[in-house]
Amino acid sequence: MFKSILAVSEGGPDAAMSFKLATRVAGIFDGTVDALHLPVGPAGGMAGGLAMSGEAMPLIMNIDDERLEARAKESKAQYDAIVAPVKGATYSAAETATLDTMVAMGRCSDVIVLGRPGADPENVAPATVEAAIYECARPVMIAPPTAATGAFANVIVAWNGSFQAARAVEYSLPFLAKAAQVTILVVGSTPDDVGASYLARNLGRQGIKTVVDAIDPGAVSGRARGRALLDYTHGKGSDLLVMGAYGRGQVLSFLGMGGATGKVISSCRVPLLMAH
Numbered sequence: 001m002f003k004s005i006l007a008v009s010e011g012g013p014d015a016a017m018s019f020k021l022a023t024r025v026a027g028i029f030d031g032t033v034d035a036l037h038l039p040v041g042p043a044g045g046m047a048g049g050l051a052m053s054g055e056a057m058p059l060i061m062n063i064d065d066e067r068l069e070a071r072a073k074e075s076k077a078q079y080d081a082i083v084a085p086v087k088g089a090t091y092s093a094a095e096t097a098t099l100d101t102m103v104a105m106g107r108c109s110d111v112i113v114l115g116r117p118g119a120d121p122e123n124v125a126p127a128t129v130e131a132a133i134y135e136c137a138r139p140v141m142i143a144p145p146t147a148a149t150g151a152f153a154n155v156i157v158a159w160n161g162s163f164q165a166a167r168a169v170e171y172s173l174p175f176l177a178k179a180a181q182v183t184i185l186v187v188g189s190t191p192d193d194v195g196a197s198y199l200a201r202n203l204g205r206q207g208i209k210t211v212v213d214a215i216d217p218g219a220v221s222g223r224a225r226g227r228a229l230l231d232y233t234h235g236k237g238s239d240l241l242v243m244g245a246y247g248r249g250q251v252l253s254f255l256g257m258g259g260a261t262g263k264v265i266s267s268c269r270v271p272l273l274m275a276h
Contacts, residue, residue, distance in 0.1 A: 001174050003031040006109040007083065008102055008132070010038050010123055011071025013145070014115025015078040021143035021271055022113040023082055028151060029174060032088035036105060037075035038097050039068050040123045067122075068095075099131045106136035111171075111273075113141045118266050129265065133245045133276050139171035140245075142265055142272040152240040152271070153180040156233050157210075158187060161194035164244025168275040169199065172242040175273070176208045183236065186214040187229050226263030234269055241268055245276040 007022035009015035022033045072093055083089050092105070106112045117129045132140045152175050159165050169176075176182050182203070184196050191197060191212050200210045217228035233241045246261050264272060 001031070002026075002029045002110045004109045005031055005033045005111055005113060006102075006105050007033050007035045007113045008038060008128060009035065009075040009078065009115070010040050010120065010128065011068075011073075011075045012040075012115075012120035012123055014117075014120060014143075015075050016082065017115030017119070017143035017145060017147065018113050019078050019082040020147040021141060023086055024147075024149060025111065025113070025141070026086050028178065031110070033083050033086050033090075034105065034109065035075075035079045035083050035089065035091045036097070036102060037072055037079075037091075037093035038099070038102060038128065039095060040071060071122075099127060099135075102128070103131060103135045106132060106138055109136075109138060111139045111141055112136055113143060115143050116145060116266070116268075117142075119145060133274060138275075139168070140274050142268065142274065144269050144271065146269065148239065148270070151178060151180075154236065154238045155179045155182050155240045155242060156236065156238045157182065157184050157199075158229055158241065158243035159184050159194060159196055159199060160186065160189065160244070161196075162244055162246075164246055164276055166244075168242050168244045168273065169203075171275050172240075172273050173206070173208075175240055175242070176203065177206070179208075179240075182208055182210045183238075184210050184212045185229070185232060186212070187225055187232075188215075188217060190214060223260065223263040226260035226267075229260070230264060230267055230269075238270055240271050240273060242273045245274040 002025055005022045005026050007018045009018050026033050079091050112132045114129055117126050186194055186196055191214050196212045200212055203210050215228055215232055217225050
């Protein structure tokens with residue numbers, strides 16, 4: 001169950017996205033939210049060997065101290081308006097907070113919530129989301145710009161038989177147990193090739209009813225497969241997408257992750273639960 005939810009803000013548009021989704025999850029599972037403000041800039045740009053892209057750094061480094069202080073105030077204002085009413089909620093912010101701070105807190109949390117990267121013109125580097133996914137060893141939820149409310153009744157599970165997908169399913173079990181509809185979706189393979197029937201059987205033993213579906217986008221790029229997954233998810237009116245996070249390495253382009261992973265993170269219109 002998700003009792004301790006870490007909601008991360010860097011003081012831009014991500015603050016409201018992150019805090020609203022974290023509060024929604026807390027309400028469903030009778031949990032609480034620990035909000036963390038990370039300052040944008042070099043102080044927050046390194047964790048576990050993860051570095052900001054050279055392309056992003058000049059833009060970020062041009063933010064002066066006055067603007068950094070204003071962004072911190074934006075995080076606090078959003079916390080006061082959205083999170084503070086949650087019983088047991090906490091707020092942490094410091095000029096010296098780094099991605100290492102987030103990793104330390106994240107590893108002691110049940111789930112980490114962040115706003116969608118790329119929505120903030122002052123902070124184009126993906127270091128925060130990358131560190132959360134690859135360093136915290138916890139599920140990560142990416143909040144879309146448009147917040148929804150209520151239960152996560154319709155859940156799509158992207159399944160390819162990989163250990164990343166298996167880990168994402170494991171982390172998502174509290175959501176699956178409460179959902180009214182769970183679809184195991186296979187993209188680019190046949191369900192038998194990736195053991196989808198085994199997953200459906202084993203989830204059924206836990207009282208989770210599922211249906212198995214498959215789509216074939218053809219011999220296309222990872223990003224095109226990501227688009228196909230998103231088209232299906234949005235077309236079915238789902239409330240939550242669950243998938244493994246793939247790819248790792250230097251931040252060479254936007255998100256710096258696998259093609260499908262990057263496309264889904266940057267474009268998913270519903271909350272996204274990921275695990276690596």
